[in-house]
Amino acid sequence: MATRDQVRRQLHLNLFLHDTGHHEASWRLxxxxxxxxxxxxxHQHLARVAEAARFDSLFLADSPVLWGDPGRRPSGKIEPTVLLAALAVSTSRIxxxxxxxxSYNEPFNLARRLASVDHLSGGRAGWNIVTTAGDAAARNFGLDEQPLHRSRYERADEFLQVxxxxxxxxxxxAVVADKEAGVHALRERVRSIDHRGRFFKVDGPLNLARSPQGYPLLVQAGSSEDGKEFAAQWAEAIFTAQPTLEESQQFYADIKRRVAAAGRNPEHVLVLPGIVPVIGETEAEARELDAELDRLIAPQYAVVQLARTLGVDAxxxxxxxxxxxxLPDEDAIEGAKSRRTLIVEWAxxxxxxxxxxxxxxxxxxxxxxxxxxxxQVAxxxxxYFENGAADGFNIMPAVLPSxxxxxxxxxxxxxxxxGLFRxxxxxxxxxEHYGLPRPENRLDVLAVENRRPA
Amino acid sequence: MATRDQVRRQLHLNLFLHDTGHHEASWRLxxxxxxxxxxxxxHQHLARVAEAARFDSLFLADSPVLWGDPGRRPSGKIEPTVLLAALAVSTSRIxxxxxxxxSYNEPFNLARRLASVDHLSGGRAGWNIVTTAGDAAARNFGLDEQPLHRSRYERADEFLQVxxxxxxxxxxxAVVADKEAGVHALRERVRSIDHRGRFFKVDGPLNLARSPQGYPLLVQAGSSEDGKEFAAQWAEAIFTAQPTLEESQQFYADIKRRVAAAGRNPEHVLVLPGIVPVIGETEAEARELDAELDRLIAPQYAVVQLARTLGVDAxxxxxxxxxxxxLPDEDAIEGAKSRRTLIVEWAxxxxxxxxxxxxxxxxxxxxxxxxxxxxQVAxxxxxYFENGAADGFNIMPAVLPSxxxxxxxxxxxxxxxxGLFRxxxxxxxxxEHYGLPRPENRLDVLAVENRRPA
Structure with missing residues (x-):
């Protein structure tokens, strides 16, 4: 019989989908x-390959704006909640x-769509919460420029409350489905929320029964100061870009400390750094694949993109x-703060x-x-996994599907x-894949407390 | 060889999905x-049955609010764009x-989701455009009461422009995918729209290539004066509730006239009245099924619902x-005008x-x-089809799937x-199923006109 010591802590693997791969030039192969x-x-093929390998999850990035230069690489994407509903039918476990x-959704609509994916998939939905940097996105939603970084996170916090x-x-x-009595749901267990806040006013209830997971898994990837504080409050899994072991260890320790300080269990927040594995039968073969991709990058486009990220003229x-x-000061750029800093420091x-x-x-x-x-990759x-740098990895293949x-x-x-992976x-x-609890229903808890005699 | 005269005008059939059926009490069977x-x-089963019978389409109603009394019948639904993405995988033609x-979406987000369903389904998406009546929905989106009927339709018109x-x-x-040259799309064929209107300010472009159908099929169901004018401008198929042949004929003629007056081809707007077929091997058997359902209606709930529709105290x-x-005047109720009038007149x-x-x-x-x-049903x-009352029908079975x-x-x-149906x-x-053209790209037309010498 397995004792506690014999069951090794388990690694978690997420596939970060990105059409032909995370390398800029992968589509040209x-x-x-x-x-x-x-x-x-x-997408079905990628999802099925990842599921056959028992990956915990797959993930789609997104922004409500045409991101990057459509001349340079495949641009524009199927909207993620819609695409994942289709993939829910094509898979059964992942x-x-x-x-x-x-910043650019209404909480009622988005909460419902995510719960819808959770229902359709039998409890497999997750939400990577982003506040969306950039003026270009703001200009698709009636604004001239994006809200301030701090304000976006304040809205995000209230959005999560709602x-x-x-x-x-x-x-x-709530649902009893009593055909005999003609009662489908117990009305007192379907409650309005009557939220009145700075950003939102929402009566509720949601027009959808509670979903299999209660809440979709809450994921977050911002690594700015505001982003990490938000993650400490809300996130259950964190995607992060950390180029070295030391930086990963620092980030890991920092997040777990912040989570504990927020009164939450650090084991219930998983840190998953991104890794781009370029694999060859030999080291030399792997390096040749890497070099082939770099040769395909069209520098005239790439310079424009880099300049935009850094906030300078190309x-x-x-x-x-x-x-x-x-280079301009970090604080002068109301964008994806931490990624820019990271790139500059690294260069x-x-x-x-x-x-x-x-x-x-x-x-x-x-x-x-x-x-x-x-x-070598394993x-x-x-x-990383055994030295306080990761609970798992966000796998970002340079070329997909290969x-x-x-x-x-x-x-x-x-x-x-x-024995590290299922x-x-x-x-x-x-x-269940991530070993995280199903959230209790806080309105039920409140209702029970209200019923207790004073 | 078939001549033009030998090919009969073809009927169109849409399945109006509604969980256990359109009869209030169907869930109690x-x-x-x-x-x-x-x-x-x-839902997969219903979609497959309709597709095997060569239905043109299936359709999901929706409102971003908990509609009706959850005690009385199944309430709350999977969000339609998400559910249809799943059904796109489970079907191939319908x-x-x-x-x-x-009223309660941003045009950028909704245009993208609908185009996403069109991409995923290979050109099978349609959009039933609604302005959403009722204060309860408004109160899920920061408002105290719904915008005025007229204002909702003005927003709808601008929403469609965007x-x-x-x-x-x-x-x-736009997409050339030239691997050799490293050019994915021709940037001059991906254009911002720079919309500045009364309700919306949207720069664009959309972050998604033009979809197989160009636009999803545009469907509409409002039968108020504003609703019919909107339909004449925008709709390509119209769902309508008309209890008698005469009312259907009047509605049909009225719509076709309005469409022509708006400068559009009346054959490119299909009128599909709703029909609830209750089918038995004999007339007596059909009537018994009807009566059985009516006995299952719980009147205490139904009175509350009827009172709400009519705008009176229960x-x-x-x-x-x-x-x-x-009863209160039509104009005093900022809701679904035509349905209320229709019910009162009928009663x-x-x-x-x-x-x-x-x-x-x-x-x-x-x-x-x-x-x-x-x-008898056929x-x-x-x-109806041969007497100027319908181009097809919106089939609303009282009980589903039977x-x-x-x-x-x-x-x-x-x-x-x-010979009436495929x-x-x-x-x-x-x-293609509805015999409607693929919309030309108006920004392309503009671009060509701008290139012509003056």
């Missing part, structure tokens, strides 16, 4: 379908995590020179030219690219042999 | 699954029409008396008591209930034998 970003079949913005109360507006046992970046010394530390920096970003966009053999994952297939065929079996799903919901 | 409204499998509100321009923001030939309605004479014309009215509404909710044998459909199965098994073959799908998109 002979093997790639340049229309994959709009293809149901391409978790399905959609990115959606708290959404969670809507998800709690039906008791789990004319100031020269391909074979380092970054300019006088300076490694003394990269603009061209070299673009090559590194083309692969990992600030995430850790790991080039090597399957055993070793690295295990080392990079995912290489990972599931060659790396996952090693992790399974080492060989079968134990539960059926995303929360 | 022994055969009914009272959890069908939340079940993927139940059209998929989602209801969504112009949505169609977003759908046109990518030329159909205490003023007595079960075995006619409606009160002094007065047929001298119905409140109890009898509730029975009729329980089946058809203002739509035409037709009780009879398969041949005769009635043909009579009422749909009875219709597809017994009525559809009769319509097929008579035996195979000829096209693959919803527009």
């Amino acid at each position: 002979p093997e790639s379908d340049p229309h994959a970003h709009l293809s149901l079949e391409a 978790g399905l995590i959609a990115t959606a913005s708290t 959404a969670t109360r809507l998800w709690d507006s039906w008791s789990d046992d 004319g100031r970046l020269q391909l074979d020179r380092p970054l300019p010394a006088d 300076r530390r490694e003394r990269l030219t603009v061209r070299e920096l673009i090559g590194k970003l083309g692969g990992g966009r600030g995430h850790r690219t790991f080039t090597g053999t399957p055993v 070793d690295s994952i295990q080392h 990079g995912l297939e290489a990972f599931t065929r060659h790396v996952v079996p090693i992790l399974q042999e080492r 060989t079968e799903y134990a539960g059926s919901t995303l929360r | 022994p055969e009914s699954d009272p959890h069908a409204h939340l079940s993927l499998e139940a 059209g998929l029409i989602a209801t969504a509100s112009t 949505a169609t321009r977003l759908w046109d923001s990518w030329s159909d030939d 205490g003023r309605l007595q079960l075995d008396r006619p409606l009160p004479a002094d 007065r014309r047929e001298r119905l008591t409140v109890r009898e009215l509730i029975g009729k509404l329980g089946g058809g909710r203002g739509h035409r209930t037709f009780t009879g044998t398969p041949v 005769d009635s459909i043909q009579h 009422g749909l199965e009875a219709f597809t098994r017994h009525v559809v073959p009769i319509l097929q034998e008579r 035996t195979e799908y000829a096209g693959s998109t919803l527009r």
